[in-house]
Amino acid sequence: MIQDSALKVPVVAIDGPSGTGKGTVAARVAGRLGWHVLDSGALYRAFAYAARLKGVNPDDFQEVVDVDVDSQITFQSAAGEVRIMLAGEDVTDAVRSEEGGRAASVYAAIPAVRSILLARQRAARKLPGLVADGRDMGTVVFSDADAKIFLDASPKVRAERRYKQLKEKGFDVNLARLEKEIAERDRKDVTRAESPLIPAEGAFKVDTSHKSIDEVVEQVMVVVHTCLRKSTS
Ligand code: C5P
Numbered sequence: 001m002i003q004d005s006a007l008k009v010p011v012v013a014i015d016g017p018s019g020t021g022k023g024t025v026a027a028r029v030a031g032r033l034g035w036h037v038l039d040s041g042a043l044y045r046a047f048a049y050a051a052r053l054k055g056v057n058p059d060d061f062q063e064v065v066d067v068d069v070d071s072q073i074t075f076q077s078a079a080g081e082v083r084i085m086l087a088g089e090d091v092t093d094a095v096r097s098e099e100g101g102r103a104a105s106v107y108a109a110i111p112a113v114r115s116i117l118l119a120r121q122r123a124a125r126k127l128p129g130l131v132a133d134g135r136d137m138g139t140v141v142f143s144d145a146d147a148k149i150f151l152d153a154s155p156k157v158r159a160e161r162r163y164k165q166l167k168e169k170g171f172d173v174n175l176a177r178l179e180k181e182i183a184e185r186d187r188k189d190v191t192r193a194e195s196p197l198i199p200a201e202g203a204f205k206v207d208t209s210h211k212s213i214d215e216v217v218e219q220v221m222v223v224v225h226t227c228l229r230k231s232t233s
Contacts (some may be wrong), residue, residue: 010035010129010231011144012224013137016151017186017197018101019158021208021216025151026133028217029224033131038124039075040134040141041104042084043117045095046073048103050086064112073120097171098162098181105185108135109192135189138200147227149220150199153209158182 012035014026023039030037050069057063072087084092094100107113121141124130132141138148153161159179166173189197199205204223208216 008144009125009127010146010228011125011137011142012129012131012147012149012220012227013142013145013200013203014131014133014149014151014220015135015137015139015197015200015203017135017158017189018182019161020151020153021161021213022133022151024213025216025220026131028213029220030131032217032221033129033224035129035131036124036126038121038130038132038134038137039082040117040121040132040137041101042075042082042095043073043120044104044108044113045100046084046086046091047113047117048107049091049095049100051107052103058106058110061112064107064110065116067116069116093169096169098166098173098178101185102181105188109188109194111194114194135197136195138203139198140195143200145200146231147224148200148203149223150203150205151208151216152205153207155179155183155186157209 012029012033014022014029016022023041026039027037047067047069050072051058051064051067054067056067069086074085076083076085083090084095118141121132124132125142134141138145138150156179159175159182162182163173163175163178166178186197206216206219
């Protein structure tokens with residue numbers, strides 16, 4: 001089938017490990033463009049939460065497939081914040097915890113889970129455009145994205161950012177333990193066989209270690225505008 005470029009919904013893919021500012025940057029860039037935003041990590045977190053609630057064994061293919069959680073995950077905007085709902089229940093705090101991230105990375109390494117959530121992610125591609133953040137947005141889910149960005153930062157800075165974020169949300173956290181947990185989650189995400197965390201070919205890389213969110217957003221916006229001009233010319 002020949003794709004009509006006039007009908008193609010534009011996508012900006014923003015990937016990278018946790019603590020790089022991905023989520024905030026994606027939301028700000030989407031706001032500037034007036035586009036939709038997809039937090040794919042929230043889907044993996046909600047899936048893992050639901051699977052654990054049901055006592056699913058991650059090694060049991062049938063149990064994993066039977067979780068059938070996709071249609072039950074919804075996002076609700078409340079007071080400028082996105083709340084994650086699972087079958088009508090607000091599970092935001094539980095899934096946003098570091099434990100929630102760790103559980104997500106276990107289920108995210110399972111090919112069946114990735115394919116269950118793939119259609120859901122692709123369905124978020126709606127006009128006027130989508131800014132998607134995650135680990136494999138530019139490599140797999142939206143490999144035809146108009147602009148691909150890869151955010152990174154030193155492990156120390158990323159752990160400090162996550163520490164601050166979690167403290168602000170009222171979680172009881174320990175910086176040294178957090179650094180170890182993040183390193184372990186990175187290792188799982190980078191070394192898994194299915195959709196590992198790697199920069200997409202041609203991705204524009206930004207090291208956010210010593211940059212403010214504003215600076216990163218400005219830099220990303222320049223890349224996005226350049227790429228969008230190229231895709232429409
Ligand atoms: O981005 P966030 O920290 O919420 O993601 C939680 C976990 O979900 C990641 O550590 C990763 O294992 C998984 N994930 C993924 N692919 C994505 C988004 C998240 O594997 N596109």
